[in-house]
Amino acid sequence: MPTRQTRIQRKNHIAILDAALEVFSLQGFRGATLDEIANVAQISKPNILYYFTSKDAIYTALLTDLLATWLDPLRAIDPEGDPITEIMTYLRCKLDLSRDFPRESRLFANEIIQGAPRLKAVLETELKELVDDKVKIFTIWMNAGKIAQMHPVHLLFSIWSLTQHYADFDAQVQAVSGPSNSPHYADAWGFLELLFTKLLRP
Amino acid sequence: MPTRQTRIQRKNHIAILDAALEVFSLQGFRGATLDEIANVAQISKPNILYYFTSKDAIYTALLTDLLATWLDPLRAIDPEGDPITEIMTYLRCKLDLSRDFPRESRLFANEIIQGAPRLKAVLETELKELVDDKVKIFTIWMNAGKIAQMHPVHLLFSIWSLTQHYADFDAQVQAVSGPSNSPHYADAWGFLELLFTKLLRP
DNA sequence: GTCTATAGACGGATAGAC
DNA sequence: GTCTATCCGTCTATAGAC
Numbered sequence: 032m033p034t035r036q037t038r039i040q041r042k043n044h045i046a047i048l049d050a051a052l053e054v055f056s057l058q059g060f061r062g063a064t065l066d067e068i069a070n071v072a073q074i075s076k077p078n079i080l081y082y083f084t085s086k087d088a089i090y091t092a093l094l095t096d097l098l099a100t101w102l103d104p105l106r107a108i109d110p111e112g113d114p115i116t117e118i119m120t121y122l123r124c125k126l127d128l129s130r131d132f133p134r135e136s137r138l139f140a141n142e143i144i145q146g147a148p149r150l151k152a153v154l155e156t157e158l159k160e161l162v163d164d165k166v167k168i169f170t171i172w173m174n175a176g177k178i179a180q181m182h183p184v185h186l187l188f189s190i191w192s193l194t195q196h197y198a199d200f201d202a203q204v205q206a207v208s209g210p211s212n213s214p215h216y217a218d219a220w221g222f223l224e225l226l227f228t229k230l231l232r233p
Numbered sequence: 234m235p236t237r238q239t240r241i242q243r244k245n246h247i248a249i250l251d252a253a254l255e256v257f258s259l260q261g262f263r264g265a266t267l268d269e270i271a272n273v274a275q276i277s278k279p280n281i282l283y284y285f286t287s288k289d290a291i292y293t294a295l296l297t298d299l300l301a302t303w304l305d306p307l308r309a310i311d312p313e314g315d316p317i318t319e320i321m322t323y324l325r326c327k328l329d330l331s332r333d334f335p336r337e338s339r340l341f342a343n344e345i346i347q348g349a350p351r352l353k354a355v356l357e358t359e360l361k362e363l364v365d366d367k368v369k370i371f372t373i374w375m376n377a378g379k380i381a382q383m384h385p386v387h388l389l390f391s392i393w394s395l396t397q398h399y400a401d402f403d404a405q406v407q408a409v410s411g412p413s414n415s416p417h418y419a420d421a422w423g424f425l426e427l428l429f430t431k432l433l434r435p
Numbered sequence: 436g437t438c439t440a441t442a443g444a445c446g447g448a449t450a451g452a453c
Numbered sequence: 454g455t456c457t458a459t460c461c462g463t464c465t466a467t468a469g470a471c
Contacts (some may be wrong), residue, residue: 033300036381039454040454043454057262057345057346057347057348058261058263058264059260059261059264059343060264061260061261061263061264061265062260062261062262062263062264062347063263064445064446064447065446065447065448066445066446066447074455075455075457076447076448077449077450077455077456077458078454078455078459080447080448080449081454081455083237084417084448085447085448086446086447086448095285118267131319137346140342140346140401140402141261141343141346143401143402143404143405144259144339144342144343144346144401144402145259145261145264146259146404147258147404147408149406151404151408152386154404154405155408155409158405158409159406159409167450179431181424181427181428182420182423182424184409184410184420184425184428185420185421185424185425188398188399188406188421189395189424189428191398191402192394192395192397192398192402193391193394193395195394196390196393196394197390199342199345199346200342200345200346200393200394202345202346202349202353202356203345203349203356203360204350204390206349206353206356207360207361207364207386208359208386218384218386218387219387219390221384221469222383222387222388222391223387224431225383225432226383226391226428228379229431229432230427230431230432231429241436245436266463266464266465267465267466268463268465276437277437277438277439278465278466279437279439279466279467279468280436280437280438281437281468282438282465282467283437286466287465288464288466289464298443300458338464372458
């Protein structure tokens, strides 16, 4: 659109995306309904389709918004930095994302579990290139004896799975270790710090 | 039912559950449709509802069947066994389950991500008791200096997340590290063996 | 037991008044 | 921009013939 949005337009736009995140992250694309999104957003269904051309458009908007935020911390790993510090910072950052943006994490998880129908292409190009780049850095660090020798790709997988677990499987975490959020994350950080300190030490 | 099932009944029963597992594990409960299950099972939709009273009944049957298989390896951890061996065996068993039963893993993941509406009660009782029991064993092992000191619950979480990741996020794993299944799991085992050897060593 | 046909509710999306 | 009303397709589940 050539013209700038009004304040109300922007407010509704954001309210719709927020409600859609709530619903899509719990139900996946097909399980979610516009009715539910409309209820959560407190905006009528036709009005939602005034702001977005279709249910699919809302979902895609959320996913593309998300991917950038999700990959930024990985991009930030600096080949010139101290290896252990760089990886621990990334780990910490990913855990903070799980704590502060659990819905985004679950939205992503839903999409991947369902075979990544809308993200597959991006994963195979943008994500793969980024991963290849960082894997090279890890390998250099390993060969220089800065961190222990291990499969670099699975090192990344381990960071992803261990941190995202607390957002995606929150229902299980809470069922097993009681409600209240913050303590879990404090304990989780203690555990992960110990784990990766031992793992990375050459 | 008082009478025994015929061979055809049992065959259809199994075919329906298998098709339902395929569809539910990809789409979650609400995203799945009886039409799709009927197509995969090659059984007409009304006939499916002859064997199961409702869509919900199929899903519930799958979940309860699954939970037993899923928890058995955890139950098998023996307080009298060698601590490191017991935990490494459990780890290996969970990784094998991810490799051999990825659909079951994704079905479970979908249910938990969606807030575990049908499993919450079981998780808070049966799973919690089982976890509490094993946590006690871990704690005894730690205090006896058999394995390193760490948060025992998060040790369990780490085993779950690291192994299930390969089934649940398979689309991402393949996008990043190329297709073909077996090599990933060989590499994964090499990585996890290294990781937990370092982590558990007192 | 398995089918065709269909009921009845709900899904996404559109028309048109205001 | 936002609403009511509604189209049309699909959903789960049932009725009833065979």
